[in-house]
Amino acid sequence: MLAGKLNPQVSIDYDTTEKIFETTVTGSAVTSIDITGLEGDTDEQYMLDVSRVDDGNCANLAVRFNGDTGSNYGYQLLSGSDTTTVAARGATVYLLFGVSGTTGYLSGGNMLIHAKSGYVRTVLCNYTQNVTGTTVDTLRTLGQAWNNTGDEITSINILNSGAGDLGIGTSISLYRRIEA
Secondary structure, three states, rough: OEEEEEEOOOOEEEEEEEEEEEEEEEOOOEEEEEEEEHHHHHHHHHHEEEEEEEOOOOHHHHHHOOOOOOEEEEEEEEEOOOOOOEEEEEEEEEEEEEOOOOOEEEEEEEEEEEOOOOOOOOEEEEEEEEEEEOOOEEEEEEEEEOOOOOOOOOEEEEEEEOOEOOOOOOEEEEEEEEEO
């Protein structure tokens, strides 16, 4: 992913991304995946890419920063499900990132995280859910926020909000932006 900026000499300096974490669930389903050792104030921007294989227990795929389980995450949702559209907003105890409810179905997408402390952390998330074959049940776009302005993001936890697990084949990648 490249983003350009023009300098006075009319040359282009490119920002780029670097993959800093990657895993795929193998062997057996897992309850959560933790990405630690992050430096949100230095990196300032992350992109989280997830493809979840459902193990049959319907639950939101959830993301938390620094283990925060308080109701500190706000969202504005736009959703298209089958032929129905929805807009909603609220607060919850995690960032939303997809739902599936049938074994082997897929959900996932990407989440752009503005991580620098001193500001409410904003997140833009696009994902699909309940995908099988050529059927995509739902497409969602969410503007989300974490209201903790003081703590540097040092970890990201990815989990199901309910009793379900991240099924075999679930893959997760995290990228950080590198300024030119």
